[in-house]
Amino acid sequence: MKQSKLTNLNMVNNNLIIFEKFHKCFAKQFHYIRSFTCRHRRLTKAQQFAFENYWQEIGIEFQEQQLDLITLFGGTSPIILEIGFGTGNSLVKMAKDNPNHNFIGIEVYKRGIGSCLLSAKKAGITNLRLIYYDAVQVIYRMIPDNALYVLQLFFPDPWHKVRHNKRRIIQKPFIELIMKKLNLGGILHIVTDCEAYVNHIIQIMNSVHGYSYCSLNNYFINQHKTHLLTKFEQRARILNHNICTLIFERVR
Ligand SMILES: C[S@@+](CC[C@H](N)C(=O)[O-])C[C@H]1O[C@@H](n2cnc3c(N)ncnc32)[C@H](O)[C@@H]1O
Known part of the structure:
Protein backbone atom coordinates (compact mmCIF):
# COMPACT_ATOMS: atom_id res chain seq x y z
CA MET A 1 0.00 0.00 0.00
CA LYS A 2 2.76 2.43 1.05
CA GLN A 3 4.65 1.56 -2.16
CA SER A 4 1.70 2.54 -4.37
CA LYS A 5 1.27 5.88 -2.55
CA LEU A 6 4.94 6.70 -3.11
CA THR A 7 4.66 5.71 -6.76
CA ASN A 8 1.75 8.10 -7.00
CA LEU A 9 3.81 11.07 -5.79
CA ASN A 10 6.76 10.05 -8.00
CA MET A 11 4.42 9.98 -10.98
CA VAL A 12 3.48 13.60 -10.31
CA ASN A 13 7.17 14.55 -10.05
CA ASN A 14 8.09 12.65 -13.22
CA ASN A 15 5.27 14.44 -14.94
CA LEU A 16 6.97 17.73 -14.15
CA ILE A 17 10.19 16.54 -15.83
CA ILE A 18 8.26 15.44 -18.94
CA PHE A 19 6.50 18.80 -18.77
CA GLU A 20 9.80 20.71 -18.93
CA LYS A 21 10.91 18.69 -21.99
CA PHE A 22 7.56 18.91 -23.71
CA HIS A 23 7.29 22.61 -22.99
CA LYS A 24 10.48 23.35 -24.92
CA CYS A 25 9.10 21.64 -28.07
CA PHE A 26 5.70 23.30 -27.70
CA ALA A 27 7.20 26.76 -27.13
CA LYS A 28 9.33 26.40 -30.25
CA GLN A 29 6.45 25.18 -32.40
CA PHE A 30 3.92 27.81 -31.30
CA HIS A 31 6.22 30.73 -30.36
CA TYR A 32 4.63 30.38 -26.95
CA ILE A 33 5.95 32.03 -23.79
CA ARG A 34 4.54 30.55 -20.63
CA SER A 35 2.52 32.66 -18.23
CA PHE A 36 4.15 31.47 -14.99
CA THR A 37 7.44 30.70 -13.34
CA CYS A 38 7.86 27.43 -11.47
CA ARG A 39 7.70 27.81 -7.68
CA HIS A 40 9.39 24.80 -6.10
CA ARG A 41 8.35 25.29 -2.49
CA ARG A 42 8.09 22.28 -0.22
CA LEU A 43 4.68 20.79 0.33
CA THR A 44 3.30 20.83 3.86
CA LYS A 45 2.73 17.41 5.43
CA ALA A 46 -1.02 17.77 4.83
CA GLN A 47 -0.52 18.68 1.14
CA GLN A 48 1.84 15.71 0.70
CA PHE A 49 -0.74 13.47 2.36
CA ALA A 50 -3.35 14.82 -0.07
CA PHE A 51 -1.19 13.98 -3.11
CA GLU A 52 -0.51 10.50 -1.80
CA ASN A 53 -4.10 9.73 -0.91
CA TYR A 54 -6.44 11.81 -3.07
CA TRP A 55 -4.60 12.54 -6.33
CA GLN A 56 -5.52 9.19 -7.87
CA GLU A 57 -9.21 9.94 -7.34
CA ILE A 58 -9.38 13.67 -8.12
CA GLY A 59 -6.30 14.34 -10.25
CA ILE A 60 -5.92 13.85 -14.00
CA GLU A 61 -2.44 13.31 -15.47
CA PHE A 62 -1.46 15.41 -18.46
CA GLN A 63 -1.82 13.47 -21.71
CA GLU A 64 -1.54 14.35 -25.35
CA GLN A 65 -5.01 12.93 -26.03
CA GLN A 66 -8.38 14.55 -25.66
CA LEU A 67 -10.32 13.65 -22.54
CA ASP A 68 -13.56 11.75 -22.77
CA LEU A 69 -15.47 14.13 -20.50
CA ILE A 70 -18.67 12.10 -20.38
CA THR A 71 -16.82 9.03 -19.10
CA LEU A 72 -14.70 11.15 -16.77
CA PHE A 73 -17.69 12.67 -14.99
CA GLY A 74 -20.20 9.93 -15.69
CA GLY A 75 -22.66 12.30 -17.39
CA THR A 76 -23.22 15.32 -19.58
CA SER A 77 -23.68 18.12 -17.03
CA PRO A 78 -22.25 21.48 -18.18
CA ILE A 79 -18.52 21.84 -17.59
CA ILE A 80 -16.90 24.83 -15.91
CA LEU A 81 -13.13 25.04 -16.26
CA GLU A 82 -11.01 27.32 -14.09
CA ILE A 83 -7.43 28.27 -14.95
CA GLY A 84 -5.09 29.19 -12.07
CA PHE A 85 -7.35 28.55 -9.09
CA GLY A 86 -4.56 29.22 -6.55
CA THR A 87 -5.44 27.35 -3.35
CA GLY A 88 -8.84 26.43 -4.78
CA ASN A 89 -11.11 27.45 -1.86
CA SER A 90 -13.55 29.32 -4.09
CA LEU A 91 -13.46 26.59 -6.76
CA VAL A 92 -14.35 23.90 -4.22
CA LYS A 93 -17.16 26.01 -2.80
CA MET A 94 -18.49 26.67 -6.29
CA ALA A 95 -18.42 22.93 -7.08
CA LYS A 96 -20.21 22.17 -3.82
CA ASP A 97 -22.87 24.83 -4.46
CA ASN A 98 -23.44 23.61 -8.03
CA PRO A 99 -23.80 19.80 -7.96
CA ASN A 100 -25.45 19.88 -11.40
CA HIS A 101 -22.26 21.18 -13.02
CA ASN A 102 -18.90 19.50 -13.42
CA PHE A 103 -15.67 21.37 -12.71
CA ILE A 104 -12.09 21.11 -13.97
CA GLY A 105 -9.37 23.14 -12.25
CA ILE A 106 -5.94 23.63 -13.81
CA GLU A 107 -3.01 24.96 -11.79
CA VAL A 108 0.80 24.85 -11.94
CA TYR A 109 1.25 25.75 -8.26
CA LYS A 110 1.81 22.40 -6.59
CA ARG A 111 1.00 23.61 -3.07
CA GLY A 112 -2.25 25.04 -4.44
CA ILE A 113 -3.15 21.65 -5.92
CA GLY A 114 -2.35 20.00 -2.56
CA SER A 115 -4.58 22.45 -0.68
CA CYS A 116 -7.39 22.08 -3.20
CA LEU A 117 -7.23 18.26 -2.93
CA LEU A 118 -7.61 18.60 0.84
CA SER A 119 -10.58 20.95 0.70
CA ALA A 120 -12.30 18.99 -2.09
CA LYS A 121 -12.06 15.84 -0.02
CA LYS A 122 -13.27 17.63 3.10
CA ALA A 123 -16.24 19.04 1.15
CA GLY A 124 -17.09 15.52 -0.06
CA ILE A 125 -17.61 16.61 -3.66
CA THR A 126 -17.39 14.31 -6.67
CA ASN A 127 -17.87 16.87 -9.47
CA LEU A 128 -14.33 18.33 -9.48
CA ARG A 129 -11.15 17.12 -11.21
CA LEU A 130 -7.73 18.79 -11.05
CA ILE A 131 -4.89 18.97 -13.56
CA TYR A 132 -1.37 19.96 -12.49
CA TYR A 133 0.03 21.36 -15.71
CA ASP A 134 0.22 24.42 -17.95
CA ALA A 135 -3.38 25.35 -18.82
CA VAL A 136 -2.49 26.50 -22.33
CA GLN A 137 -1.18 23.06 -23.20
CA VAL A 138 -3.95 21.24 -21.36
CA ILE A 139 -6.60 23.17 -23.27
CA TYR A 140 -4.81 22.67 -26.57
CA ARG A 141 -4.24 18.92 -26.11
CA MET A 142 -6.86 17.57 -23.74
CA ILE A 143 -10.08 19.59 -24.01
CA PRO A 144 -12.40 18.63 -26.90
CA ASP A 145 -13.91 21.37 -29.07
CA ASN A 146 -17.33 22.79 -28.06
CA ALA A 147 -17.01 21.15 -24.64
CA LEU A 148 -17.08 24.00 -22.11
CA TYR A 149 -20.00 25.90 -20.67
CA VAL A 150 -17.78 28.42 -18.85
CA LEU A 151 -14.06 29.10 -18.75
CA GLN A 152 -13.04 31.24 -15.78
CA LEU A 153 -9.84 33.12 -15.14
CA PHE A 154 -9.85 34.94 -11.82
CA PHE A 155 -6.98 37.32 -11.21
CA PRO A 156 -4.59 35.99 -13.88
CA ASP A 157 -1.00 37.09 -13.22
CA PRO A 158 -0.86 40.66 -14.58
CA TRP A 159 2.87 40.71 -15.44
CA HIS A 160 3.05 44.46 -14.82
CA LYS A 161 6.42 45.31 -16.38
CA VAL A 162 6.14 46.16 -20.07
CA ARG A 163 8.93 43.73 -20.95
CA HIS A 164 6.94 40.99 -19.18
CA ASN A 165 3.57 41.75 -20.82
CA LYS A 166 4.25 38.97 -23.32
CA ARG A 167 3.89 36.49 -20.44
CA ARG A 168 0.22 37.35 -19.87
CA ILE A 169 -1.89 34.27 -20.46
CA ILE A 170 -4.47 36.27 -22.39
CA GLN A 171 -3.03 36.55 -25.88
CA LYS A 172 -4.83 36.43 -29.24
CA PRO A 173 -3.96 32.78 -30.15
CA PHE A 174 -5.09 31.61 -26.71
CA ILE A 175 -8.37 33.50 -26.89
CA GLU A 176 -8.98 31.97 -30.34
CA LEU A 177 -8.22 28.53 -28.92
CA ILE A 178 -10.64 29.08 -26.01
CA MET A 179 -13.38 30.06 -28.46
CA LYS A 180 -13.11 26.63 -30.11
CA LYS A 181 -13.36 24.89 -26.73
CA LEU A 182 -16.42 26.82 -25.49
CA ASN A 183 -19.78 25.64 -26.73
CA LEU A 184 -21.91 28.08 -28.67
CA GLY A 185 -23.30 30.45 -26.04
CA GLY A 186 -20.43 29.46 -23.72
CA ILE A 187 -18.91 32.10 -21.44
CA LEU A 188 -15.40 33.41 -20.89
CA HIS A 189 -15.41 34.97 -17.42
CA ILE A 190 -12.40 37.08 -16.39
CA VAL A 191 -11.87 39.09 -13.19
CA THR A 192 -8.85 41.30 -12.56
CA ASP A 193 -7.80 44.31 -10.50
CA CYS A 194 -5.11 45.42 -12.95
CA GLU A 195 -6.27 48.32 -15.11
CA ALA A 196 -3.49 47.86 -17.67
CA TYR A 197 -4.50 44.20 -18.03
CA VAL A 198 -8.13 45.23 -18.60
CA ASN A 199 -7.03 47.44 -21.50
CA HIS A 200 -4.89 44.60 -22.86
CA ILE A 201 -7.84 42.17 -22.64
CA ILE A 202 -10.25 44.56 -24.37
CA GLN A 203 -7.74 45.13 -27.17
CA ILE A 204 -7.28 41.37 -27.68
CA MET A 205 -11.02 40.62 -27.50
CA ASN A 206 -11.74 43.32 -30.08
CA SER A 207 -9.31 41.66 -32.46
CA VAL A 208 -10.99 38.23 -32.27
CA HIS A 209 -14.30 37.67 -34.06
CA GLY A 210 -16.88 35.43 -32.47
CA TYR A 211 -17.20 36.80 -28.94
CA SER A 212 -19.81 39.24 -27.73
CA TYR A 213 -19.29 41.36 -24.61
CA CYS A 214 -22.14 40.52 -22.23
CA SER A 215 -24.44 43.31 -21.21
CA LEU A 216 -25.78 43.51 -17.67
CA ASN A 217 -29.08 41.84 -18.53
CA ASN A 218 -27.33 38.75 -19.88
CA TYR A 219 -28.72 35.42 -18.59
CA PHE A 220 -25.32 34.26 -17.32
CA ILE A 221 -24.75 37.44 -15.30
CA ASN A 222 -28.16 37.13 -13.68
CA GLN A 223 -27.48 33.51 -12.78
CA HIS A 224 -24.07 34.33 -11.29
CA LYS A 225 -24.83 37.52 -9.38
CA THR A 226 -22.81 36.50 -6.37
CA HIS A 227 -19.51 35.31 -7.68
CA LEU A 228 -17.26 33.83 -5.07
CA LEU A 229 -14.42 35.63 -3.40
CA THR A 230 -10.97 34.28 -4.28
CA LYS A 231 -7.81 34.89 -2.23
CA PHE A 232 -6.55 37.52 -4.69
CA GLU A 233 -9.92 39.22 -4.77
CA GLN A 234 -9.90 39.44 -0.97
CA ARG A 235 -6.47 41.04 -1.15
CA ALA A 236 -7.59 43.46 -3.88
CA ARG A 237 -10.54 44.54 -1.73
CA ILE A 238 -8.31 45.16 1.30
CA LEU A 239 -6.03 47.28 -0.90
CA ASN A 240 -9.12 49.12 -2.18
CA HIS A 241 -8.34 48.27 -5.81
CA VAL A 251 -21.69 33.84 -30.41
CA ARG A 252 -20.51 31.96 -33.49
C1 LIG B 1 -2.48 35.71 -9.29
S1 LIG B 1 -2.80 34.03 -8.97
C2 LIG B 1 -4.59 34.01 -8.75
C3 LIG B 1 -5.05 32.81 -7.98
C4 LIG B 1 -6.58 32.72 -7.78
N1 LIG B 1 -7.27 32.66 -9.05
C5 LIG B 1 -7.12 33.86 -6.95
O1 LIG B 1 -7.85 34.71 -7.52
O2 LIG B 1 -6.82 33.90 -5.75
C6 LIG B 1 -2.64 33.33 -10.58
C7 LIG B 1 -2.55 31.82 -10.55
O3 LIG B 1 -2.52 31.35 -11.90
C8 LIG B 1 -1.63 30.24 -11.98
N2 LIG B 1 -1.19 30.13 -13.38
C9 LIG B 1 -0.53 31.05 -14.11
N3 LIG B 1 -0.32 30.62 -15.36
C10 LIG B 1 -0.88 29.37 -15.42
C11 LIG B 1 -0.97 28.40 -16.45
N4 LIG B 1 -0.47 28.62 -17.68
N5 LIG B 1 -1.59 27.24 -16.18
C12 LIG B 1 -2.11 27.00 -14.94
N6 LIG B 1 -2.05 27.88 -13.93
C13 LIG B 1 -1.44 29.06 -14.16
C14 LIG B 1 -0.51 30.61 -11.00
O4 LIG B 1 0.18 29.46 -10.56
C15 LIG B 1 -1.28 31.28 -9.88
O5 LIG B 1 -1.65 30.37 -8.88
Missing part, protein backbone atom coordinates in the same frame (compact mmCIF):
# COMPACT_ATOMS: atom_id res chain seq x y z
CA ASN A 242 -10.96 48.56 -8.52
CA ILE A 243 -12.08 45.09 -9.51
CA CYS A 244 -13.16 44.57 -13.08
CA THR A 245 -15.33 41.69 -14.28
CA LEU A 246 -15.27 40.96 -18.00
CA ILE A 247 -17.73 38.46 -19.42
CA PHE A 248 -17.77 37.39 -23.06
CA GLU A 249 -20.11 34.99 -24.81
CA ARG A 250 -19.17 32.82 -27.77
